[in-house]
Amino acid sequence: MSTKDSARDSDTRQAGSLRLAAGILAGRASASLIRAARAGGATTVPGRVARFLIPDLLPRLARRLRHGVILVTGTNGKTTTARLVSALLAAAGHRPIHNRAGANLPAGIAAALVGGAGVDGRLQGDVGVFEVDEAALPGVAEAVRPRAVVLGNLFRDQLDRYGEVDLVAARWRRALDALGGATTVLYNADDPLVADVARGRTPSRTFGVDDPDLRPGAVLEHAADARYCYRCGVPYVYRTVTLGHLGDYRCPRCGVARPALEAAARAVRLAGVEGSSFTLASGGMALALRTMLPGLYNVYNVTAAVATALWAGVPPEVVAPTVAAFAPAFGRGERLHLDGHPVHLLLAKNPAGFNEVLRTVLADARPLVAVIAINDLAADGQDISWLWDVDFELLREAARLVVATGRRREDLAVRLKYAGLVPGTVVVEADEGRALVRGLAALDPGQPLYVIPTYTALLRLRGLLTRRGLVRGFWEA
Numbered sequence: 001m002s003t004k005d006s007a008r009d010s011d012t013r014q015a016g017s018l019r020l021a022a023g024i025l026a027g028r029a030s031a032s033l034i035r036a037a038r039a040g041g042a043t044t045v046p047g048r049v050a051r052f053l054i055p056d057l058l059p060r061l062a063r064r065l066r067h068g069v070i071l072v073t074g075t076n077g078k079t080t081t082a083r084l085v086s087a088l089l090a091a092a093g094h095r096p097i098h099n100r101a102g103a104n105l106p107a108g109i110a111a112a113l114v115g116g117a118g119v120d121g122r123l124q125g126d127v128g129v130f131e132v133d134e135a136a137l138p139g140v141a142e143a144v145r146p147r148a149v150v151l152g153n154l155f156r157d158q159l160d161r162y163g164e165v166d167l168v169a170a171r172w173r174r175a176l177d178a179l180g181g182a183t184t185v186l187y188n189a190d191d192p193l194v195a196d197v198a199r200g201r202t203p204s205r206t207f208g209v210d211d212p213d214l215r216p217g218a219v220l221e222h223a224a225d226a227r228y229c230y231r232c233g234v235p236y237v238y239r240t241v242t243l244g245h246l247g248d249y250r251c252p253r254c255g256v257a258r259p260a261l262e263a264a265a266r267a268v269r270l271a272g273v274e275g276s277s278f279t280l281a282s283g284g285m286a287l288a289l290r291t292m293l294p295g296l297y298n299v300y301n302v303t304a305a306v307a308t309a310l311w312a313g314v315p316p317e318v319v320a321p322t323v324a325a326f327a328p329a330f331g332r333g334e335r336l337h338l339d340g341h342p343v344h345l346l347l348a349k350n351p352a353g354f355n356e357v358l359r360t361v362l363a364d365a366r367p368l369v370a371v372i373a374i375n376d377l378a379a380d381g382q383d384i385s386w387l388w389d390v391d392f393e394l395l396r397e398a399a400r401l402v403v404a405t406g407r408r409r410e411d412l413a414v415r416l417k418y419a420g421l422v423p424g425t426v427v428v429e430a431d432e433g434r435a436l437v438r439g440l441a442a443l444d445p446g447q448p449l450y451v452i453p454t455y456t457a458l459l460r461l462r463g464l465l466t467r468r469g470l471v472r473g474f475w476e477a
Contacts, residue, residue, distance in 0.1 A: 020121045023054035027114040041475025043103035047110030058106065061113040062128060062144035064121065067094065069128035069144045070308060073137045073172075074152025074188070076353045077301040078104060079329045080293065081152060082131035084305035084322075089127055091322045092314040097125035101475040102329070104133045106140055127312075134168050138175035141183075149176065150308050151187040151194050152300070155244055156225050156389075157350040158381030165193060165225050172197050186308050188300065189259040190246040192236060193226040199259065207307040209299060210248070210264040211278075212240050220245060223351035223389045231256055243296055244352035263307035265299050272364035273333065273344050273448075280306055285316055289323050294333040294346070295360035297353065330474040331458040338470065339440050342448040345461070349380065349454050351389035358394050361450045367400035370450040371439040373432060373457035374406040380454045384408050392419035401442040404428045405435035406457045432457070433464050 027050035031042035051057050062069050072082040079102045086098040097116035099108050109130045116124050132140045134154070141149065151172065154165045176185060176197065187198040190208035198204055218238040220227060224245035227235055232254045241247040250257035263282040270276045275292040276299055291302050306319055328334050334345040346361065348354040361368060376382045387408075392415055395402065399421055404412040409428050416426045429435040439449050453461055465471045 017121070020054055020057075020060060021119050023050040023057060024114055024117050024119055024121065026050060026053055027111065031111070031115065041101055041473055042111065043099070043101040043475050044105070044107040044111055046114050047103075047107035047112075050114045051107065051110050056143075057110050058113070058140070058143035059145070061110075061117060061121065061123065064123050065097070065126060065128045067127035067312075068147035069130065070148045070150065070312070071130055071132050071137065071141060071144070071146045072150040072152070072304075072308075073132045073134050074150075074194075075134060075155040075157045075350065076297060077152050077304070078102075078131040080298060080301045080332050081150065081304045081308075082129055083329050084302060084326055085150075085308050086129040087326055088305060088309035088314050088319065088322050089129065089312060091318045092309070094127050095125040096127050096129045097123060098129045099131060100329075102131065104131045105136050106143070109140060109144075135171065138171050138178070141175045141179055145179070146183055148184045148186060148308065148311065149179070150304055151185065151198060152304055153188055153191045153244075153246065153352075154193045154225065155223075155350050155352040156386060159383050159386070169193050169197050176201060184311065186304070186311060188246070188304065189261055190242060190248070190300075191226065192245060192249055192258075193230070195259055196230045196256075205262050205307060205311055206259045207263040207303050208258070208261045208265070209242050209246075209268065209296075209303065210261055210266050210281075211268045212248075214268050214296070215241060218247070221355060221391060223355055223391070225352070229254060229256060242300075243356050246300075263303060263310070265303045268296070268299055270296060270299075270360075270363065272360055273335075273346075273450075274364075280319075282307060282310055287316060287319055289320055291323050291326065292333075293326070293328055294344075295356050297356045298333070330462060330471075331453070334471070336465065336470050338436070338449070338465075341440060341443050341446065343451060344448060345451050345453070345458065347455065347458050348452050351386050351391075354390040354452075355394075357452055358391065361452075362394060362398050364448070366398045368395065368398050368450065369401045369439055369442045369447065370395075370399065370452055371403045371405060371435050372412060373435070373451070373453035373461060374404075374408040374412045375454045375457040375460075376408050377456045379456050384411055387411060387415045390415075392416055392421075396420045396422075399425050401439065402426045403435045403439045405430065405432050406454065432461055436461070436464070 027046035031046040034042040086096040099112040185204040189206035226245040229251035236249040239248040268278040273294040
């Protein structure tokens with residue numbers, strides 16, 4: 001290389017460094033302005049600003065993470081799983097950079113990196129843990145070239161945005177093909193569709209639930225989305241069904257079956273909204289775990305997170321205490337007290353997740369008093385036909401009062417009518433604040449109130465509670 005070429009390269013690097021500094025400064029300045037104006041948590045705008053100035057911000061910052069990036073995706077459980085992975089890595093001495101507020105599109109991930117970067121582009125963390133929107137996975141994976149991708153599950157969700165689960169699976173398959181063998185895939189082997197995406201890839205690790213006594217019988221609920229073998233089209237035969245279409249399955253024609261579990265939750269004991277306990281078997285170890293996260297769906301989330309942490313080298317002895325101390329993320333089993341009553345916030349945004357929330361609360365509360373808030377904004381999905389696939393019939397004998405609120409409260413009320421709830425059990429209330437008041441007024445002393453919202457309805461309800469000083473902003477929780 002000539003002296004002139006060397007000088008030109010040096011100038012180019014300097015200009016690139018200055019441009020990166022300008023992008024980070026602009027992003028951080030926008031975050032400061034948003035927070036000073038109390039206009040939100042600045043979870044995405046700083047990323048948009050920085051990426052406008054530095055289009056290749058994601059790869060440039062991600063490759064500076066000494067221990068690389070772990071991506072967590074799936075329909076349900078991304079936020080909880082990614083948070084717990086981050087907590088486990090931190091307990092092991094790492095310094096994760098993490099989009100903990102759940103901003104899981106490229107701008108949100110960029111905002112997390114900008115927030116963890118100095119003006120010189122040096123990161124204050126050594127590993128990235130990012131939850132990623134299932135549709136955004138291909139683009140983010142291409143940009144950050146992750147060390148690991150965690151595939152949780154695939155259920156129908158926001159059909160107008162994502163399309164059917166097969167389309168999402170096809171996008172994931174192409175994304176993993178493009179990554180090649182440098183990325184480890186950790187996947188939920190209990191989900192036939194996820195397993196079909198990941199089967200045969202190396203390196204890979206499997207996780208799932210292995211407890212035939214958990215839910216006797218092998219009957220798929222009608223919210224199940226992967227009933228048929230993806231190779232020969234005949235219905236799977238299940239030895240056990242855990243939730244939705246997840247379980248221990250095999251195809252009676254071609255013999256494709258659930259892959260062997262390398263991390264398995266066994267001896268699961270569910271305790272309603274109080275959490276659960278189980279033994280996680282992995283690599284010859286048996287870790288006794290107890291979690292305050294409610295429901296079987298969170299047994300999957302904890303199993304996924306612990307399997308990922310162990311793969312990343314987290315010492316087993318830090319796992320159980322970290323899991324036990326891990327509190328639910330905002331709205332994912334979050335608990336507070338209001339007017340002398342415990343209040344449980346349980347996000348539900350698709351049939352499979354909603355059914356699990358209903359089963360979890362009904363394990364605790366009969367008769368049940370609940371506020372259900374259904375919105376149809378872009379972040380919820382504008383098609384709400386999925387309400388007809390939720391097993392609201394479970395409430396028929398168990399509900400004392402359901403307050404229907406949110407933009408699609410009337411649609412919910414119609415669905416509950418056809419679910420057979422006793423007349424007078426369902427009331428419709430347009431104002432979310434008054435909906436909470438009506439729910440609280442129906443409770444016996446000390447009885448809990450269950451609040452089950454879709455995503456944007458959760459943000460509105462939490463906004464009301466934040467203004468009353470009962471919870472912190474979702475970006476701080």
